[in-house]
Amino acid sequence: MKQDSTLVFIPSNLIYKQTGYLKGCKKCFENSEVYYVTSNKPIRNTYQYQCIGFVGETVDFKDSIGNIPLFINSKNGQLSVENNSSITQILYDYDRFKNSDLIHNQSEKYGQHFKYLSEKLKTTREISQNGRNSITKYILFLVQIFDYILKITRRIHQIVQKSSTFAHFEGNITTAKWFLTTLMEERKITPKVGNTICAKIIDLVIGVILTTYLFEYEQQIFDFINFNTEVIISNLRGLLLYLMGQPIGLKLNYSYNNFLGRFFLYHISLWRIFLQGLYPLFTGYFKFLVLPGFLGFSYQIAMISDVVSIATFHSYCIYIYAARLFNLQLKCLKSLWRVLIGRKFNPLRDRVDSCQYSQDQLFIGTLSFTILFFLLPTTMMYYVVFTVFRLITLTVYKCLHIVRNTMQTIPIYLLFLWIVNASSMAGNIHIAWKSFDDRGNVKIEAKLEKLPLLESVKKFIPESESPAKNPRGFGEIFHSILTGTIL
Structure with missing residues (x-):
């Protein structure tokens, strides 16, 4: 045809x-x-x-x-x-x-x-056959080992996700499996694979240097951790004692405020006793605890996240108590308000219907609403203060997570390929007319030019190995703060 x-x-x-x-x-x-x-x-x-x-x-x-x-x-x-x-x-x-x-x-x-x-x-890329079968056999064996490890971590996923170090280890196993699978399929070092290798080498070098530094200044690190732990606990005790008074002139319920303050002080004392008992174990097994640092600087960042979690656990517990109490009071006030206006929630139809209440019910409802309403400022004070602490802690977690992922995906190799104008980074097609004749024959030249730097990095940079601990957006976080939902 x-x-x-x-x-x-x-x-x-x-x-x-x-x-x-x-x-x-x-x-x-x-x-x-x-x-x-x-x-x-x-x-x-x-x-x-x-x-x-x-x-x-x-x-x-x-x-x-x-x-x-x-x-x-x-x-x-x-x-x-x-x-x-x-x-x-x-x-x-x-x-x-x-x-x-x-x-x-x-x-x-x-x-x-x-x-x-x-x-x-x-x-149609030519592939060398020398030793390919044996290399493929070893790669498949390693992939099977990684699959077995990932199956174990998935079974204890809830436990693994509680620790940044274990979650980072799981992410590294996933990355290693992807690396070997891609290498076996592509039969070459792609920009994404090469960048992963380069980033891991940099991660390992920094990790080894810093871990050696930790061993050299072991006693100074013990003193630093011990001193700052005491400072944090003392400042938190001082803050609670200040809140138990009349902070910034607020007129709070004295008995209720004193009860909450003593309750939270008791938990801080328990946490201080726990840390004092943990300190000898920490100093005795310090070298074993920092050994994962030889696997890379990203592991050290993950361990710092776990240390922050342990050091702020007492403030997190107080935040949990305050948030639960604040949320409970809001729900009770919402329910009692319906009593005052002659309404009730119908769970069968999932709507609010009219309701006739007796005088005793209205009296108890009004009395309960009044008590909870005037106790709410005291609860809100503790809730607001420790919510701020929780947000600061989450911000620290997020910053550490960003640093950790940056170490895993730092685009040094991609930057080098872009500078030397490597063919693997080419993407834009440039077409130029060369010649044509009277018979309609045309000759065109097509060349590949490199993409802009930011676009090249965006296309080839590896994906982060693990999601952040708190991936919720600002709107959801703001709604959680207003309703007393746990962050």
């Missing part, structure tokens, strides 16, 4: 001085037929490859082996097609198209062709 036009994609560095066949494929569209030459060197053997062209001095299309539709003259490089239609010859940068992992189809006319060409070039 005769086509209106013919597109031929040919490598710009094709060696047409040699005689042989051209590897490639053919694809027909509505008004055109397209030939994709996927090798820059002619070959002699046609048994293992699909061939669509021939390079030589003369050729007879009818007598050619395998019905070869393309012919390139080895003397002058002139292209001929069997159907004698007008030819649009597109000379593409073979090496950059072959090695590029990301192509932006900015050309509306030829976008689908470049995408198909890129896919065909990736499937």
